[in-house]
Amino acid sequence: MRIELNFKSGVPTYLQIVEQVKYAAASGVLRAGEGLPSIRILAERLRINRNTVAKAYTELERQGAIEVIQGKGAFVTDKASPLRKSVRDSLITETIDAVLVQAHHLQISQDELLEIFQQRLEKFTPVTPKSEENHE
Amino acid sequence: MRIELNFKSGVPTYLQIVEQVKYAAASGVLRAGEGLPSIRILAERLRINRNTVAKAYTELERQGAIEVIQGKGAFVTDKASPLRKSVRDSLITETIDAVLVQAHHLQISQDELLEIFQQRLEKFTPVTPKSEENHE
Amino acid sequence: MRIELNFKSGVPTYLQIVEQVKYAAASGVLRAGEGLPSIRILAERLRINRNTVAKAYTELERQGAIEVIQGKGAFVTDKASPLRKSVRDSLITETIDAVLVQAHHLQISQDELLEIFQQRLEKFTPVTPKSEENHE
Amino acid sequence: MRIELNFKSGVPTYLQIVEQVKYAAASGVLRAGEGLPSIRILAERLRINRNTVAKAYTELERQGAIEVIQGKGAFVTDKASPLRKSVRDSLITETIDAVLVQAHHLQISQDELLEIFQQRLEKFTPVTPKSEENHE
DNA sequence: GTGGTCTAGACCACC
DNA sequence: GTGGTCTAGACCACG
Numbered sequence: 001m002r003i004e005l006n007f008k009s010g011v012p013t014y015l016q017i018v019e020q021v022k023y024a025a026a027s028g029v030l031r032a033g034e035g036l037p038s039i040r041i042l043a044e045r046l047r048i049n050r051n052t053v054a055k056a057y058t059e060l061e062r063q064g065a066i067e068v069i070q071g072k073g074a075f076v077t078d079k080a081s082p083l084r085k086s087v088r089d090s091l092i093t094e095t096i097d098a099v100l101v102q103a104h105h106l107q108i109s110q111d112e113l114l115e116i117f118q119q120r121l122e123k124f125t126p127v128t129p130k131s132e133e134n135h136e
Numbered sequence: 137m138r139i140e141l142n143f144k145s146g147v148p149t150y151l152q153i154v155e156q157v158k159y160a161a162a163s164g165v166l167r168a169g170e171g172l173p174s175i176r177i178l179a180e181r182l183r184i185n186r187n188t189v190a191k192a193y194t195e196l197e198r199q200g201a202i203e204v205i206q207g208k209g210a211f212v213t214d215k216a217s218p219l220r221k222s223v224r225d226s227l228i229t230e231t232i233d234a235v236l237v238q239a240h241h242l243q244i245s246q247d248e249l250l251e252i253f254q255q256r257l258e259k260f261t262p263v264t265p266k267s268e269e270n271h272e
Numbered sequence: 273m274r275i276e277l278n279f280k281s282g283v284p285t286y287l288q289i290v291e292q293v294k295y296a297a298a299s300g301v302l303r304a305g306e307g308l309p310s311i312r313i314l315a316e317r318l319r320i321n322r323n324t325v326a327k328a329y330t331e332l333e334r335q336g337a338i339e340v341i342q343g344k345g346a347f348v349t350d351k352a353s354p355l356r357k358s359v360r361d362s363l364i365t366e367t368i369d370a371v372l373v374q375a376h377h378l379q380i381s382q383d384e385l386l387e388i389f390q391q392r393l394e395k396f397t398p399v400t401p402k403s404e405e406n407h408e
Numbered sequence: 409m410r411i412e413l414n415f416k417s418g419v420p421t422y423l424q425i426v427e428q429v430k431y432a433a434a435s436g437v438l439r440a441g442e443g444l445p446s447i448r449i450l451a452e453r454l455r456i457n458r459n460t461v462a463k464a465y466t467e468l469e470r471q472g473a474i475e476v477i478q479g480k481g482a483f484v485t486d487k488a489s490p491l492r493k494s495v496r497d498s499l500i501t502e503t504i505d506a507v508l509v510q511a512h513h514l515q516i517s518q519d520e521l522l523e524i525f526q527q528r529l530e531k532f533t534p535v536t537p538k539s540e541e542n543h544e
Numbered sequence: 545g546t547g548g549t550c551t552a553g554a555c556c557a558c559c
Numbered sequence: 560g561t562g563g564t565c566t567a568g569a570c571c572a573c574g
Contacts, residue, residue, distance in 0.1 A: 092238060108224060296513045369528060378496045466563090
């Protein structure tokens with residue numbers, strides 16, 4: 001479970017954690033019953049305040065994505081059913097559109113943009129995709 | 137000058153304006169000396185409070201991208217020389233990488249992602265690439 | 273009619289004019305029927321925008337202290353009956369109290385304060401009560 | 409530390425706070441290192457919004473009169489050396505002169521004014537001049 | 545008509 | 560608990 005924070009974006013830190021955990025859980029990267037890092041550990045790893053991680057976990061629990069058990073840790077619930085393909089597509093589409101808008105404002109041509117995208121896509125393979133579960 | 141806001145993203149409204157204006161100015165969509173819509177007008181068009189637009193303009197002025205003149209309006213500075221290609225590329229690369237991370241969390245395969253990206257790219261053509269989009 | 277503006281005080285410029293004219297009128301320094309300087313002249317003398325003077329005059333007219341006659345000028349109305357002594361006293365008392373609070377915060381002793389007050393009082397007789405009040 | 413607000417004066421609330429704290433700090437009523445009431449507490453006590461107090465504290469920090477520490481509170485700087493007597497005198501003189509101008513406009517005679525002033529001076533003694541007023 | 549300022553409420557990050 | 564930020568509404572000064 002890898003979490004990337006962007007402090008310049010203006011998106012609340014705790015929400016970035018919530019979304020990334022939620023997506024990972026919903027897509028199968030995190031499986032039901034699997035444990036999340038403790039608040040203390042994750043806070044250290046991300047170099048942020050423990051309260052912020054705690055807030056993220058509280059929100060995740062409120063949404064039913066994880067379950068926090070006193071003294072044992074936080075675990076992914078089975079409620080976090082995999083997202084349907086259509087939902088996942090609409091989520092990623094929204095983010096892609098942000099790229100298109102920015103490229104437009106930067107006057108980057110479509111051809112050029114596609115080229116850059118493909119370059120990044122190739123480089124972005126830090127982990128080999130072992131389990132290829134394609135839930136529907 | 138077209139500005140697209142995303143209220144769900146968590147990115148402060150005024151920053152979205154700042155970035156889009158800055159990119160437009162820096163990329164040549166807005167030319168030096170050209171006037172921006174007045175604070176009131178833009179606020180009305182985007183259906184947000186005047187202060188939010190004012191804050192964006194103040195920030196843009198602080199960054200040297202525009203010049204605000206009492207009673208006359210806001211104008212693009214000539215300082216805002218077009219960004220070098222390398223800078224533009226690094227900006228768009230950062231945004232693209234966010235897409236890749238999210239796709240990874242959503243377990244969307246690279247092939248699938250590329251396909252969706254190309255689909256959106258085709259649909260996203262609000263104006264002809266020849267560019268007459270620079271009058272308000 | 274002498275008007276002193278204080279731009280650092282935070283009190284709206286137009287209100288400073290309103291109050292000073294009103295007090296002068298109500299206390300007899302300005303008599304009923306007497307003419308006030310034209311908006312243009314007063315604006316020049318105070319080095320402020322004509323609109324600001326206009327706003328002050330509008331407010332004074334709304335309160336019934338003066339009457340503005342198109343093309344002729346602004347005149348003190350007879351409605352502006354002299355304030356009763358009790359009213360004048362309460363007005364000046366409020367201002368005096370501000371002095372006391374400030375002196376307290378500055379840790380100026382009562383004796384010292386009284387001394388300074390008397391000194392200023394003596395020096396503040398730039399004009400003989402007869403009629404020297406009309407030059408800037 | 410006692411703060412008196414006057415909402416009718418037109419002077420911005422946050423500036424009234426700034427001045428009173430500054431004078432108190434500069435005159436020794438508040439000593440170096442001493443803590444100010446927290447933003448929330450002071451806002452509650454004065455029955456104004458927290459932001460207004462926050463703005464006052466920010467301005468005080470900008471002027472170097474206090475130091476604000478996240479999560480701990482606001483403290484008087486040791487820089488805030490007591491004002492010289494001459495400075496204090498010029499500050500109070502300015503305020504006194506405002507009284508004289510208003511009295512003039514109200515046609516209050518000098519004798520009468522002095523009498524009122526002395527009356528107020530006698531009544532204005534919230535604490536013994538020996539000063540135990542410096543704890544909250 | 546133009547931009548600027550003050551006050552307020554809600555939310556965030558941190559100790 | 561602490562301070563900081565973003566959005567909003569009302570008012571002001573100015574051309």
